[in-house]
Amino acid sequence: MIKDRLRKLRSLMAENGVQAYIVPSTDPHQSEYVPAFWRRREWISGFTGSAGDVVVTMDKAGLWTDSRYFLQAEDQLEGSGITLFKQGVSGTPSIVSWITDQLSSGERVGVDARLFTSGEFSAMAETWAMSGIGLISLSENLVDLIWADRPDVPSEPVRVHPVEFSGESVADKLEKIRRELKLRRMDAHVVTMLDAIAWLYNVRGSDVEYNPVVIAYAIVTMDSAMLFVHGEKVGESLRSHLAGQVNINEYEAFADALGELADGGGRILLDSGSASQWVTEQLEGNCSVEMGTSPITLLKAVKNEVELEGFKKAHVRDGVAMVRFLNWLEKAVPAGGVTEISAADKLAGFRAENEHFTGLSFETISSYGPHGAIIHYGPTPETDVELKPDGIYLVDSGGQYLDGTTDITRTVTLGNPTKKQKELFTRVLKGHIDLGMCRFPVGTVGKQLDTIARLPLWEVGLNYGHGTGHGVGSYLNVHEGPHAISYYRCIGVPFMPGMVTSNEPGFYLAGEFGIRIENLVYVVQDETAPDKELPFNRFENLTVCPIDTRLVEQSLLTDAELDYLNRYHRFVFDSLSPLLSGDDLEWLRKATKKL
Secondary structure, eight states: OHHHHHHHHHHHHHHTTOSEEEEOSOOTTOOSSOOGGGOHHHHHHOOOOSSOEEEEESSOEEEEEOGGGHHHHHHHTTTTTOEEEETTSTTOOOHHHHHHHHSOTTOEEEEOGGGSBHHHHHHHHHHHHTTTOEEEEOSSOHHHHHOTTOOOOOOOOOEEOOHHHHSSOHHHHHHHHHHHHHHTTOSEEEEOOHHHHHHHHTEEOSSBTTBOOOOEEEEEESSOEEEEEOGGGOOHHHHHHHTTTOEEEOGGGHHHHHHHHHHTOSEEEEETTTOBHHHHHHTOSSSEEEEEOOHHHHHHHBOOHHHHHHHHHHHHHHHHHHHHHHHHHHHHHHHSOOBHHHHHHHHHHHHHTSTTEEEESSOOEEEEGGGGGSTTOOOOTTTOOBOOSSEEEEEEEOEEETTEEOOEEEEEEEEOOOHHHHHHHHHHHHHHHHHHHOEEETTOBHHHHHHHHHHHHHTTTOOOSSOSEEEOOTTSOSSEEEEEEOTTTOOSOBOOTTBEEEEOOEEEETTTEEEEOBEEEEEEEOTTOSOTTSOEEEEEEOOOOOOOGGGOOGGGSOHHHHHHHHHHHHHHHHHHGGGOOHHHHHHHHHHTOOO
16 A cells, blocks of 8 residues: 555656655644644555654655654554664664765755745755755645545634633733834744644644644734634634734635735744745745744743643642552453553543543553553554553553643553562652752753753663653643753753643663653742852642552662652642542552652
């Protein structure tokens, strides 16, 4: 099937005079997770991971993805004719260098300019030009032309997100954006990121699985604001919500609006990390296009008091669901019949009973034994296995609530933990605790903090291939920038009070097991810092759920680490015990017992 799709794509490539074609995983809004009708890379390759790009030439094809998906990609690409290129592994060529080697001077690479930022497009074009290779924007996406059973565009209505949960009105947010535009001497801001638009206009939707966003564009000028969205999604509640502040237009009218903006002159701000090459091309005219960081990015990342309070409440409810699930799991596995999928479904059922729950925040990673080593493993009917009362089970999951977004990973023993498993679990736990205890000066960035969580593993020559922390939206995307605790995703944005991030070190042994411990935390000012002229920040936990102490090798913990773990478990018990009863309460009491 995949080979037939590649054959059809190559036929269209020949018709369009291109010798290589790139199919990225993203969409016109540079989203990490995309709706089904934009999952072109998944359709052309059969690889279902959230990150990865495909390149097709006339006689070869390759998929580039990161370490989270190496094992998954190897399995899903088997027999497809597509070669796996492991990003981050020594000797793996980049997409640009590989294409340079495959093509000759005078040949061309074709792309859909909607799927690449202006910076990405320019960088590729400049590199290939040195080898005589051309880069062209094709008017139509070639995958779309051969995708016969392509899913429909989402049509669910746009929902209003009330100030009760957002903590700030649309008018106040627009005022902040215009104030920032004035400071930067800009006349307009074109907004293309879906979560930025949802935040700005206090709207939510169901267009992207797990992410409550709406497929839309926006333009903000000093005296007007526009929303571009498919008309069938607009109801009276939205019209009333935006009346007098935001003009609603058809999604397809965005191109004409960009043309009018260009003809009007002035300085137009585009977000360099998300605005596509196509948007830039539409703005060719009398205006001056200025690339920079959208002011929305930082405003959205620093949560206000209402949002933080919502996060806390959502995590308490989520913690109740987790405790009920872990108690159930401990009893159900020995009885038999529990599988990775049925366990994930059971957890989703507990969450669904919570107030303000609207759905999961991502596909649950329910992984037993060797599957735990596949970092972003998602069980399917073909891979689903039964959980036995032996070995390690890793569950990474989260919920979307009207007042907050959760993301938690717990690794638990189902029986007979080995000495090696306990040592590795404890080293991961040490990194998690050391980062949680860390006090850091104002101005500290995530690349600095990332090292702290890795040191206990580095001490014995071990590491993990993913970042340690990502930002999280307020009833928005579970992955949010601009901050990141990561050696490769950190872009230099300091951590500030009000930012929410994950704390999730891990370790993975291919073919055996995976370990990850993840809490969401938020940044607060460290009031205990001795020098008030040198202010410090620190983290506070949001996630409320026990950590499996049966996997802890206590001798490896320092007194400070042990004290932190005991204090965390006291916090968990005090937060959840009023909401639990009977057997669930007794399980919680045992799980949070002081070491």
